[in-house]
Amino acid sequence: MIQKIKDKKMEKIIPFISTCDKESTNLWLEHLQAHISEYQIVLFENLTQEQKLSSQVAIVANPNPEDIAQLKNLKWVQSLWAGVEKLLQELPQSSFKIVRMTDPQLAKTMAESVLTWSLYLHKNMPLYLKQQKQKVWKQHIETLPEEKNILVLGLGKLGLESVKKLKENDFSVSGWARSKKKIEGISTYYGSEGLQESLKKADIVVCLLPLTKETKNLLNKEKLDLLHNKASIINFARGAIVDYEYLLEKLGKKELSHAILDVFDTEPLPSSSLIWENEDITVLPHISAPTNMKTASKIASKNIYEYFEKGIIPISVDTKKGY
DSSP states (O other): OOOOOOOOOOEEEEEEHHHOOOOHHHHHHHHHHHHHHSSSEEEGGGHHHHHHHOOOOOESOOOHHHHHHHHTOEEEESSSSSSSHHHHOOTTSSSSSSEEEOOOHHHHHEEEEEHHHHHHHTTTHHHHHHHHHOOOOOOOOOOOOSSSEEEOOOHHHHHHHHOOOOOOOOOOEEEEEESSBTTBEEEEEEEEHHHHHHHHSSSSSOHHHHHHHHTTBBBBBHHHHTTTOOOEEEOOOOOOGGGGGOOOOOOOOEEEHOEEEEESSSSOTTOOGGGGGTEEEEOOOSSSOOHHHHHHHHHHHHHHHHHHHHHOOOOOOOOTTOO
8 A cells, every 4th residue: 555644743754766566665665664763754756845845865766867856955865775876877967965775684695696506506507407308317527616716706795795605615716806805715806907817717707796887898708708618607786797699699609608697788688588598598587685675774764863863974875986
């Protein structure tokens, strides 16, 4: 049921701008209101003109930029997602600050997904799935985890938690970032030369990079050609970082082993896409690290209370870096 404005005397109104489906929107409203009980969380379409003009903070989930533009006096918005590149693209000249969701639970969830699908590849699951369809009974030699080199691209909070989880499970792990990083027990690379060197050694490449001007099409023809023909790719970042067209070509020529793709330029992935039909690709519906409503609502609550009580705006996105 869509929320109605019941108490106009409440001290603060917090707009909630979302294009999520009705069920998800209502669940978000329940969780947010439970943790932000002193203020009223109101769907954008239920706001009065006066409330739109008086709003200083808004909570957003895939918002319509035209809706945000009507909140003329916004100081900052709390995104419920970790990725904010779409907001930055749609609102390049915004005067308000954008705060992304930095939830420790998100990093843990991502690390679990990275480990799960790395094991899926390590245990030859795609190959056994093919054999089942062909009714073939054949066992294959399995290497030890320490013999499998997994390269994680992106060593922010998500990447850091992921390399640690992989290391705990005895994989040989390396990481790459744009700038120099030092992680105990992990081989790290940085810069253009470091990326080329690390890709040549990788058996599994896990992409966890934010989408920026620098990372768009980063894994292009030149970079994909550095991988050996038994290497696999896991993309849990953004579709635009990897050249999917050339990736399909490489898989078709058996110059790569498998790709696990959770993110696409257009979502849901159109039924007409050739990616669906490729047996060397595992398609996931953007589920590698979903925002947890309960923990994210607690974080949003803390940020909003600190703003109204202490005037503190949380650390916001660097618009030049894109994260």
